[in-house]
Ligand SMILES: Cc1cc2nc3c(=O)[nH]c(=O)nc-3n(C[C@H](O)[C@H](O)[C@H](O)COP(=O)(O)OP(=O)(O)OC[C@H]3O[C@@H](n4cnc5c(N)ncnc54)[C@H](O)[C@@H]3O)c2cc1C
């Protein structure tokens with residue numbers, strides 16, 4: 001029998017709850033029901049970091065910490081976790097990250113400060129070395145409009161001066177282990193929130209549902225609630241389903257469970273597809289990567305979803321589950337704007353990416369206005385084998401150029417078996433700029449998109465000639 005409520009730790013307090021609306025966010029809960037107003041609301045869309053708190057989960061008998069945006073995290077996803085808020089981290093004295101912020105003048109109006117402090121706290125708990133690269137990564141989801149970032153970064157760099165406080169981890173692990181990890185069904189008025197531990201139980205309830213919404217990180221779905229003011233009726237949270245949370249390499253393929261958080265796949269991805277890994281360094285922010293999944297990126301079917309062109313270029317297959325299980329190729333999966341081959345009572349179970357041959361060159365070019373936490377204007381993935389200076393095989397897939405992520409068929413056909421030289425690249429640039437009729441929107445104009453997509457072929461040509469251009473040059 002599934003439990004009818006969730007249980008979690010709010011700082012050190014055990015909470016059992018089932019009486020709030022299933023659409024309640026963690027931020028609403030903290031501020032409106034627990035009077036914990038240190039956690040702020042800035043944007044309610046995961047962009048500013050003012051609402052950052054930290055989650056702790058037991059993994060291999062240790063606590064694993066991650067920062068999250070509470071504004072887009074739904075309350076009932078907290079089952080079996082500890083939620084740490086800014087009110088908790090100071091006891092008799094300020095916590096070292098807070099003291100360091102004070103000593104380094106890291107705050108002015110203070111609105112963003114609790115969010116920064118919690119991102120810094122997550123970094124401190126994970127014992128991350130405060131190099132510039134790591135600081136930029138961990139603070140990528142926090143915005144400050146008045147202090148400026150140098151002093152905030154100094155606060156992290158100078159953290160080693162302060163004595164670390166005694167850890168309470170063994171007590172917390174004990175408390176969290178007491179919470180039963182079974183299925184949960186919350187029934188509230190006419191709505192339902194499901195948590196399943198395995199695929200079999202998920203399928204049973206999912207097939208019977210009327211109006212289901214699949215939820216993993218909620219970094220897309222929750223905006224339906226916070227921005228479009230929708231009330232979701234039946235939410236299936238996949239984040240605790242063991243059969244959907246994994247990454248493994250078997251024979252010549254990488255298999256990724258659709259609900260596995262991006263940050264949990266990065267170390268393996270780095271080994272097999274370093275260029276794909278590098279792209280994820282620019283995917284959302286630390287808070288977003290901590291919870292967002294590949295299944296959610298594919299499920300959103302946005303024409304500017306960053307992983308989609310790369311997965312198509314790598315010839316990825318999806319395992320879809322429902323009444324029956326079936327395998328589809330990602331290159332056939334997207335039909336029209338946000339329409340896919342996924343049927344009503346189906347979900348994505350697994351993503352299968354063929355391991356790249358050593359002979360192949362993979363390129364993942366993301367063009368956006370900001371380095372961090374920004375959606376692409378244009379994306380290009382290239383997967384090619386060049387033999388005897390000729391394109392033996394070539395896949396070019398573009399994002400932001402059409403209603404779906406799209407293969408540049410004409411450009412591929414032109415380049416296949418052609419010699420790679422300035423002349424052929426110049427001709428390919430003209431073909432690719434005519435191959436698409438992109439929209440003009442807030443991110444960029446139609447002309448800009450066409451210009452950029454053809455210039456990316458120049459970039460490829462430059463890199464091929466070893467004039468390596470780093471992602472920071474764009
Ligand atoms: C601040 C911010 C920055 C972002 N930056 C980027 C970025 O740089 N690049 C980028 O591509 N995206 C970005 N996004 C969008 C989003 O983070 C990604 O699309 C992410 O991968 C979604 O994953 P999720 O687990 O949070 O999905 P959710 O929000 O949980 O779900 C998204 C959609 O997919 C469906 N879904 C989830 N799981 C499945 C499944 N197993 N089968 C079928 N459907 C499913 C859901 O029902 C929902 O419709 C950003 C979002 C925010 C808020």
Ligand code: FES
Nearest residue numbers: 042043048049071
């Ligand atoms: S309020 Fe801006 S990220 Fe949550």
Ligand code: FES
Nearest residue numbers: 108109110144145
């Ligand atoms: S201190 Fe004012 S927004 Fe950062």
